[in-house]
Amino acid sequence: MVEYGTVAVGALVVSGLFFTFVAVVGIYRLPDLYTRTHAASKSDTLGALLALAAVGVTFGVDTATIKVALLALFMLITSPTAAHAIARAAHDQDIEPWQRGDES
Amino acid sequence: MTTELGSGDADFGFLVPVSDSPTLDETVEYAAREAREVAAETDEHVDLFLVAPITPDGPPGVTDRDDVDHLLERAAAVATDTLEMTDPEGSVDVRTAMPELARYPPNPVEYVDAIVAVADEREIETVIVDPDHRMPVETPIGRSIETELRDIRGFDLEMAPVERPARKGRLVTRGGLAQFLSVAGLSFGFYLVLGGFGDVMFDLVTGGVTALLVAGVLSRITFEQTPQPTRVVTTAWRWLLYVPYLLWKIVTANVQIAYVVLHPSLPIDPTMERFEAGVWGGTATTTLANSITLTPGTLTVDVRNREFVVHSLTSGSREDLLDGGLERAVRFVFYGRSAMRYPSPRERLAVNTEANASDGGAETETGTGNAAAGDDDGTAGESS
Numbered sequence: 001m002v003e004y005g006t007v008a009v010g011a012l013v014v015s016g017l018f019f020t021f022v023a024v025v026g027i028y029r030l031p032d033l034y035t036r037t038h039a040a041s042k043s044d045t046l047g048a049l050l051a052l053a054a055v056g057v058t059f060g061v062d063t064a065t066i067k068v069a070l071l072a073l074f075m076l077i078t079s080p081t082a083a084h085a086i087a088r089a090a091h092d093q094d095i096e097p098w099q100r101g102d103e104s
Numbered sequence: 105m106t107t108e109l110g111s112g113d114a115d116f117g118f119l120v121p122v123s124d125s126p127t128l129d130e131t132v133e134y135a136a137r138e139a140r141e142v143a144a145e146t147d148e149h150v151d152l153f154l155v156a157p158i159t160p161d162g163p164p165g166v167t168d169r170d171d172v173d174h175l176l177e178r179a180a181a182v183a184t185d186t187l188e189m190t191d192p193e194g195s196v197d198v199r200t201a202m203p204e205l206a207r208y209p210p211n212p213v214e215y216v217d218a219i220v221a222v223a224d225e226r227e228i229e230t231v232i233v234d235p236d237h238r239m240p241v242e243t244p245i246g247r248s249i250e251t252e253l254r255d256i257r258g259f260d261l262e263m264a265p266v267e268r269p270a271r272k273g274r275l276v277t278r279g280g281l282a283q284f285l286s287v288a289g290l291s292f293g294f295y296l297v298l299g300g301f302g303d304v305m306f307d308l309v310t311g312g313v314t315a316l317l318v319a320g321v322l323s324r325i326t327f328e329q330t331p332q333p334t335r336v337v338t339t340a341w342r343w344l345l346y347v348p349y350l351l352w353k354i355v356t357a358n359v360q361i362a363y364v365v366l367h368p369s370l371p372i373d374p375t376m377e378r379f380e381a382g383v384w385g386g387t388a389t390t391t392l393a394n395s396i397t398l399t400p401g402t403l404t405v406d407v408r409n410r411e412f413v414v415h416s417l418t419s420g421s422r423e424d425l426l427d428g429g430l431e432r433a434v435r436f437v438f439y440g441r442s443a444m445r446y447p448s449p450r451e452r453l454a455v456n457t458e459a460n461a462s463d464g465g466a467e468t469e470t471g472t473g474n475a476a477a478g479d480d481d482g483t484a485g486e487s488s
Binding site: 076 | 298354355358361362365370372376394395397398399400403404405413417
């Protein structure tokens, strides 16, 4: 049983790291603010969620797990809100999104 | 009390939008007295129209035919009583109308459209509005009915002088036991979860005190509507179904984005999409906007009333967005299973283009007419 738990935690942490890595690569490679916000907000969120899930599995059935679930919930609410705020601010400033063909 | 159409022989008319508000009776009394006064002064016949739109296809609720019929009957009775009590000079007819809205949930613009249609048909120019009038729709970032009628539709508008001052906005609602208990229960549960269960007695006592304090201070500003246990349970249950669906969407779409981002040639094709979302109400709109943002490849940039501006990273994510899976799920959470049968954004866009291609200006009271009216709004928004 313990081994299964360890394997699950390992898998969750590794996949969480993977998606966080994707977020970093995305911020580096993508061409403009909007597309970078995509990478920064979502891949990142999933990475954090997976890491939190790993924490939850580690604790097992415990009040700490409920707190972890609450943390995940707040991540799910705040992360898209922040991304929306950034993108909206850019949109209000009339920043044109990058399009195919604008290679620079 | 049924709709009486075509009674256009009156020279003056007053229109009162009717909703289930605490000041409805006072408003109707005021309108009746005004109508009587005008009738006596001008020696002309005056119609007093009480209007409340209904949604025939919607689930039982505030815009249900029976409820509205009942409400109008009550309002008409109040008006008739008032007319009998005031000086019986001048002829005033009390009439009621229940214009049908094409779909559920109605949006505020369609709701006002329906009222305006009744007014236009009888050439009524004066509207008397209950300061507490509640559109039976959850207005998103919407305008109030008086703004819509006076500033945008150009009606001669009077606010009924009612005893109770109008509530400004909906931030502070009337407190109530249900509100108080809900907030107290929530904060008590939250306190216990955070506090753990080390010393049970201590936690229960301090938790109880905290909960009472929190509820005392905040219960009046926490809810937009009085929480009803059955509704809370069904909505919570639907949320439980929605969250796994959303998580699944997040994971699958993230894998696609990971592929795109890590691909050597970076195959992205970002565009801005505009579409009219099929949801109304602050919470539903926020949920849909945030869900769209959470799903990789799409990012809600701006929301104006119902018009969403969404940035999409790849053509695949754009297809997903227009297929409207998320939107359908959000409709399910907030409006129930019956609301899932609703055209996807793609289908609505197709209807839009068709209606615009043909003559989209004709105003009819059928469902397609309302859809066409919606399109006009959409195109106006885009061109500005």
